[in-house]
Amino acid sequence: MKNLTLLALDTSTEACSVALLHQGEKTHLDETAQRSHTKRILPMVDEILAASGIRLNQVDALVFGRGPGSFTGVRVGAGITQGLALGADLPVIAVSNLTAMAQAAYEKLQATKVLAAIDARMNEVYFSCLKAEKVREKFGEFLQWQPVISERVCSPERVAEQLAKLDDDWQTVGTGWAAYPQLAGLNRQSGIDLPSAQYMLSLAIPMWHQKRLLNAADIEPVYLRNEVTWKKLPGRS
Numbered sequence: 001m002k003n004l005t006l007l008a009l010d011t012s013t014e015a016c017s018v019a020l021l022h023q024g025e026k027t028h029l030d031e032t033a034q035r036s037h038t039k040r041i042l043p044m045v046d047e048i049l050a051a052s053g054i055r056l057n058q059v060d061a062l063v064f065g066r067g068p069g070s071f072t073g074v075r076v077g078a079g080i081t082q083g084l085a086l087g088a089d090l091p092v093i094a095v096s097n098l099t100a101m102a103q104a105a106y107e108k109l110q111a112t113k114v115l116a117a118i119d120a121r122m123n124e125v126y127f128s129c130l131k132a133e134k135v136r137e138k139f140g141e142f143l144q145w146q147p148v149i150s151e152r153v154c155s156p157e158r159v160a161e162q163l164a165k166l167d168d169d170w171q172t173v174g175t176g177w178a179a180y181p182q183l184a185g186l187n188r189q190s191g192i193d194l195p196s197a198q199y200m201l202s203l204a205i206p207m208w209h210q211k212r213l214l215n216a217a218d219i220e221p222v223y224l225r226n227e228v229t230w231k232k233l234p235g236r237s
Helices: 037-052 071-088 097-109 156-163 197-209
Strands: 006-010 015-022 025-032 061-065 092-095 113-119 125-137 140-154 171-173
Touching: 006 037, 006 071, 006 197, 015 037, 015 197, 025 037, 025 197, 037 071, 061 071, 061 197, 071 092, 092 097, 092 197, 097 113, 097 125, 097 140, 097 171, 097 197, 125 156, 125 197, 140 156, 140 197
Parallel strands: 006 061, 061 092, 113 171
Antiparallel strands: 006 015, 015 025, 113 125, 125 140
């Protein structure tokens, strides 16, 4: 892993973050930039690369938060990633923002059973229920997140109904729990409200070794809402 260099970025929520794995070390920059993602993300990329003394074309792959999240934020992240990847001829690794928050709960709190919910507005949340297990492959041991309840967009009432079927040993992450009275009582404060690119690196490392890579032209953001469609970027067929 010391020879692997990954650059991750995320703009899917009001958080804006970049992270770099280089020579076995992780560095990251995180900001709250709800209305200035397009202005901040590229300078943040430049800053983190310059601090490590490398250029974009020395990165092995780009990692991005593919959603779910705000329509504009997810679209910005996908567009920026595609532009960088095409310009430097790099493969791409797409990571779930909900799973990234689950990974943060593991790294910060050693949680292996996580309920992730991001406020989706319009009286809905982006929600998933994830359970981790350790997996050993030839490249080493890593944490693999399995969906107990797959990613979806649904009402707070629906989330509460599904949680009633689970045991109590779950950690909550995300903005969705505090956003709605129906979920506030189920919130187990973790301090993890928004996804961060630094935890996307942890998820991307095994994906790199498993060759779960995308061409820049093939990346697709995940919105979950059926009525939201992905408008293809220039050059996409």
